[in-house]
Amino acid sequence: MPSAANPLWRGFSRFVAIPRVTLALMHLATWVDRPLMRLSRGRLRLSFVIPVLLLRCQGAHTGILREVPLLYVPVGDDVLVVASNGGQTRAPAWCYNLRGRPEVECLMKGETSRFLAEELTGQSRDDAWRRVTAVYPGYLEYAQRAQRLIPLFLLRRLSSTVESVESERNIQEGMSNDVKGYRRRIRAQRNHVPQACIGSPRVR
DSSP states (O other): OOOTTSHHHHHHHHHHTSHHHHHHHHHHIIIIIHHHHHHHTTSOOSOSSSOEEEEEEEOTTTOOEEEEEEEOEEETTEEEEEOOGGGOSSOOHHHHHHHHOOEEEEEETTEEEEEEEEEOOHHHHHHHHHHHHHHOTHHHHHHHHHTSOOOEEEEEEEEEEOOOHHHHHHHHHHHHHHHHHHHHHHHHHHHTOOHHHHOOSOOO
């Protein structure tokens, strides 16, 4: 686990926290880490320094499966995730999903586990913030840029599971949606139709 005490890691964290670099890495993680982690069951990803999990949650309003690669900090059997959204002024969509539907699955290190998300407040949040910034100092840059209180969630482990039939079906649907979205973008480019006119291929 990296530490802010390491000067090389601090320098790397500052580089990653540069707005354009952050945005590029977020897009790259979405389009590369998500399918890569699915295929490798969480063993392979772009970042081999900070632990990354694949969060599977349901849309707060739609109930549709959403999958998001996220940095995490382990706390015993539980994990901390940070809704920094790369320092943007708005919280990420998965933050609202966890508030509305806190039962989630996480794929990491070849294992899928069920968790119950708890948004931290008060002293618990302060303690967790010190823990996550000690691992990844870039969160401090994100907090200054976002000008908002960044939500922190503790994912409390409920059980470790082998992939259920329902989970496999949801994964296949998610992959199918990715393929359909890709085909829509190709058709739009061929027909020179603005993307906004055909709808977003996939909204988390």
